[in-house]
Amino acid sequence: MDRRPPVQVFLGILIVGVGLIALLTQLDVVDVNVGQLVADWWPLAVIGVGLVALATVPRAWIGPSVIVAVGVFFLLQTLGILDVHLWEILWPVGIILVGLSLITSIGSRSLDDDTINSTVFWWGSQRKTRSQQFKGGSLTAIMGGIEVDLRDADIVDKAEIAIFALWGGVEVKVPPTWRVRTSGLPLLGGWDDKTTLPLEDGAPELVVHVTAIMGGAEIKS
Template identity: 35%
Template sequence: MILVGILLLLETTGLSPTRNILLYVPSLFVLVGGWGLVRSRFRNVVGPIVLIGVAGAWQLVALDYATVDQVVVFWPVFVIAFGLSIIAGQFQSRVRATDDTFTSAFAAFGGVEKRITSRTFTGGDLTAVFGGTELDLRDAEIDTKPARVTVLAVFGGVEIVVPREWNVQMDVFPVLGGAADDRPRREGTHEEVDLVVTGFAAFGGVSVTD
């Protein structure tokens, strides 16, 4: 963003023509999407792939390799990809679920609340689309650390409630959204990671509370 701002400033002030360089701004967002994939070790796929697809199409239009009309007709592909990601997440949770060691929750235009009391919690899959999902893990225990929870929040919110002493690692890829561990910091927090939260948030939020 700093680089784009500098290029825009040079162009608007007339200090240096940067219009040709600005044509390649969409490529920066392609790189951001690629960085998101690598940073999450390819656990977060939906968000980065959507960003790469949109930015890539924008770059083709900017370089006159395609017109807006030619690109726009393919927008339903993203809807299909989003639907497939939800199905894949639900299928994975059903395959892995034994009792409540692995859980899943899907909320669309509504809310879902789940409480886990498993002594061997391994992870979960949470999706909120125009709705909200809450997962309460305060009574859960993790046998093999870290447990992993994958989240997808689109125009919705996902809240994960954990014990105060848990060390939680946030690895959520936000696009016009947010992800945060809202718990107050404590001196007694241990270094071993108990829970890893990965996923994607667009026009929504993911929060960890106690």
């Protein structure tokens, strides 16, 4: 049996809950204003998506954390706890995100890096390694793009890459001798695995965990 994506299960339970409350209201079992309930608590869906994304790709924590923060902000607004317009805080948050992307980009960028970590916000990044003991990394693209070239690298047994794409894209190029296993969380986005299965047994394995929210990832040989 195919397992449903966690975010699909979460949103399904949320919608069923709203439907049950509406049904009980129509049957006079409970007295609830469903419209007001949805208007007050809809940001919980945004927070839930962020938390599910964080659980799916914990190594790429910046993107999911941004989604959770946005959901909390909207929830505080709908509940009347916070009286601040979105545009008043949007530009400072943008500056913070740009700073975080710069911080996460600082460090070694040699062609022998065993791990590749990259976070981009409003721009792009190109990374390459020839490490013969590649271990994986974390790639976060928010309204930007990341290209990673691993064609000259090699893996000892297994490596893992966490990808988070929000209104952005990530492309990973791998050697044809690698076995790639991809899974994750698609929400108005997805990923495309264009690799081919290696013929030999015991091929190195690259495990790719993807969270794509109105964005995408492509893995190809």
